[in-house]
Amino acid sequence: MNNEFENLSEDTLKNKFLTFFIENQLFGISISDVVQIVGIQEITEVPEFPEYAKGVINLRGIIIPIIDVRLRLKKEEAPYNERTCIIVTNINESYIGFIVDSVNEVTEIYEENISVTPKMSADYVNTYITGIAKIESKIVLIMNIKKMLNERELEFITNIE
Template identity: 35%
Template sequence: MSEEYQPIEGLGRTDDSTQYLTFTLQEEQYGIEILWVQEIKGHTKVTPIPNAPHYLCGVVNLRGTVVPVIDLRARFSMPEKPYDQFTCIIVVNVNGRVGGLVVDTVSDVLNIATDSIAAPPDLASTKEQSCITGLGKMDDRIVLLLDAERVFEKQDFDCAVVAA
């Protein structure tokens, strides 16, 4: 990567709240802390990688950086849905490594109060559940909050290195 991604200091968190980019998968709302998000792209052609895990769509070239792209529906064992005009790739920076997450739609940025976040249920037997760091309670809805570090695994980034 030619330039190191640095989140803007002070953006995304205060002592009593955190900002989350929200998106949908199978009509459920998810959120990822805004500090992880580098950009949002419309769905684009992805170059497949042979023998990659089923959830790894492949890689894209993002301004000279080879970026692995994960389909979150596949990662979480959800039914497939054809990509459409609302399908997006959320580009995240995980500890200096860039990756993409394919989601059904991107919703908005929510400011969720710390005291409105409940601990996730103790059912961490699936990949989806182990990636959930909390449940954001917003009015009459719940937003499943994900940890970008847990969504990506080392081998996901290694596939991008092989493709480069």
């Protein structure tokens, strides 16, 4: 699958983030992690997948496991609509799609505008929210999409035969 952004240099992509909504919260991921954005489509359920893994789609002959970010973040399930999108990423040589409520925009966020995520308690570790940025009057939670799944989960959902 061709990465829509593959012709752009690393420097061009460095401070660019794709922002999207889950509920009313704005999240951002590095544009370099994004392969493609597609509208919601028919998802084939896979038995024994975890609840947050909705199944798979066939995108131009490639079978892609689909994760509902809303469910992964332990939010309430919501019906999909015309604004619901799938952000296709490439994690460890495997394509994975992440369902989001809606895509907002690609924006520049510089490192100096990103604060570290506050520590909640010693036993709470958030591996995928890596920072908090302020863009105008909006707060954006910066997410490392590659850490949304641990190694075991990633292996389980990508080993579809």
